[in-house]
Amino acid sequence: xxxxxxxxxxxxxxxxxxxxxxxxxxxxxxxxxxxxxxxxxxxxxxxxxxxxxxxxxxxxxxxxxxxxxxxxxxxxxxxxxxxxxxxxxxxxxxxxxxxxxxxx
Numbered sequence: 576x577x578x579x580x581x582x583x584x585x586x587x588x589x590x591x592x593x594x595x596x597x598x599x600x601x602x603x604x605x606x607x608x609x610x611x612x613x614x615x616x617x618x619x620x621x622x623x624x625x626x627x628x629x630x631x632x633x634x635x636x637x638x639x640x641x642x643x644x645x646x647x648x649x650x651x652x653x654x655x656x657x658x659x660x661x662x663x664x665x666x667x668x669x670x671x672x673x674x675x676x677x678x679x
Contacts, residue, residue, distance in 0.1 A: 585623075586616045 587595075592612045596603045603611065657670045666673035 585619065587612050587619070 589608055589612060592608050592615060593603075595615065596608070596611070661667040661670065661672070664672050
């Protein structure tokens with residue numbers, strides 16, 4: 576069970592916990608609702624503590640690492656001809672791969 580140093584003044588209601596479970600498509604029992612009510616309220620209290628931190632002097636981070644675009648240039652290069660591509664195909668028709676039907 577989660578524990579927090581200070582007691583939570585804002586406890587989630589049972590209806591809110593059931594709504595969160597519904598949004599997450601979770602089927603939970605009444606006992607789990609009560610447990611999650613307490614646990615989720617503690618998590619929200621931790622977030623409220625984080626909201627109180629002064630972060631004005633901390634620069635915003637777009638990404639955790641300072642990597643820049645590492646993708647290569649998109650350069651057009653010669654490719655295989657249609658005949659070369661279809662040379663190893665089990666069946667082809669009108670310059671297309673012919674495959675067995677999957678729906679009848």
